Amino acid sequence: MIGKAMFPPRVHLANTPTPLQKMERLSRQAGVEILFKRDDFTGSELSGNKVRKLEFLLADAREKGADTVITCGGAQSNHCRATALAAIKAGLSSLLLLRTADPGRPPAISGNILLDRLAGSQIVWITPEQYRARDEIFEREARRLHGEGKKAYIIPEGGSTVLGAWGYVDAISELVLDLKRLDGDDLKPTTVVCATGSGGTTAGLALGAQMSGVDIRVVGVNVCDDRDYFVAIIDDICRRFNETWPGARATGIPPYEIVDGYVGRGYALSRPEELAAVRDLVRLEGVVLDPVYTGKAYFGMLAELARDRGVFGERIVFIHTGGLFGLFPIAEQFAELV
Template sequence: MPQPLDFQYPERVRLAQTPTPLQKMERLSDRFGVDIYFKRDDYTGTELSGNKIRKLEFLLHRALQMGVDTVITCGGAQSNHCRATAFAAKRLGLKTVLLLRTPDPEKPPATEANILLDYLADATIIWITPEQYQQRYQYFAWQAEQLVAAGACPYIIPEGGSNALGAWGYVATVEELVNDVNLLGGSGAESTTVISAVGSGGTTAGLVLGNKLLSADFRIVGVNVCNDQDYFQKVIGDIVDDFQKNYLSQPVVSSADIEILDGYVGRGYALSQPQELEAIRDLARLEGVVLDPVYTGKAYYAMISELEKNPECFGSRIVFLHTGGLFGLFSITEQMAELL
């Protein structure tokens, strides 16, 4: 078996409850005749729950090193990343400014689910339109200038914490997964496919990089929940290239290592189809596991849809990365209630 390559993690601040458990979905596995496990990254915390906090451990350590007092980040109205950032920053004594996307900033969404939690963490929320969000880096710069003029010292964290530094969070996750899979035993001939949702690209970039750095020999499959395959090939590729330029002596990942399962965006980002919500309901009733409508619900629906077409399409063992997002369900209670 190939040996892991030499590399060194940057420093981080420990915030997440890790390692997270790997749990077999017994009844789901029986249904498809394949061993299906969930990597429970929804267990990384309560208010910090999900994959974002793994990236924030590295990003917020950098912020502390720089002596900042305020972090600025962005996302959709019900952003899990923004909620996790607000609480993680509060733990570290930092203030948070959130640029949140909504169709009409004059009529923002109700104070519920992640938005409620953002306010509980005393985050400053600035509502911007989708068109303005496309120019978010300009809005970041403008907001940072305003804060500096007021005597603050800000630090900008990109959408989803998805950059080269944040990707280290999921290099570390691959290290956990290698240990998890080794504990499963078996003949050694089992192939393992790791499936996760792709929203901003940083988690998948980290998984792909970690897979190479640790010689894990997993198949990494990302399910895009917005945009399309070509878009994420570029976004993830850019994060990977930046990571390799800044942290490695030579490249280990090529574009061929980035696999995106396209075709399951449905109605669009944070918009659910009935069959996606039915899949969330059915899994809760089958295994007692709750997914979210924006990320894990879409990725899970994609996984089972592919398995229904061909149970062997992902090999003999699947690890589904549960990236959290439970709070997002509370913003679509009426849609869910119709299915119950």
């Protein structure tokens, strides 16, 4: 087990532990035991995986005397929405750099954008080209806030930092207790499958699995970019984690896998077959996935299982990282499917 004494300070925001639920009908259909770790239950407004990371990041922001957090993401970013709402709970303001094709004509106020606005976040719309230089824009906005007498704390894309990784180290600790309730002390080998969109969740899971000493295999399905891109990010997070907390019982780069090939049309762009998989799961188990992260990762997991039922072993835990609000802006894409 991972001792709680080694964890950095945190602000308690998430409704945890989240349930581990067996998908009975899905398991029968796939021919392998599939459970969902329901991190979409971390909170109604804060639902999803980001809040686990934000507990540590916002504690650090407050400790450093910040009054405003700055972060970034796509127009319908779950991370930005969670940051905006979590910041309020931590007594902070937020500024969001949101990516869109034409900042002069930003997307309609719907889904996560509506929640960002309700939270009172400052929104700075930037192009995809500008987004590639987001570190420079972070610093520019931090300087502007400083000129207004404020102090900014920058949270990179997805909260995927060395400190944020503790959120999913903690999730593994929680999962081990879940599995012990099922198996007793003789735990069955388990493969954890998650969406990989910025790398921090996968890094935290891999570190947590290594630190727990339990037979947990970690597999990420990338929803953008490619395997090499995420291996570089995840390895860097793990390496710096070990350097920052040498007493945390993590050594070297922990084992993990990235299953590439399911990006489809690109980040936040859905194919009909991906949306059909989302629809079919709702009708099979009453569980709703999002189109950007969990929908793509779930589709990839099913495709891999269709090729080889044993590819992930006899037990899979799929991390449901939330994102329900992202469905509403693309409702018309479901028209022919429902």
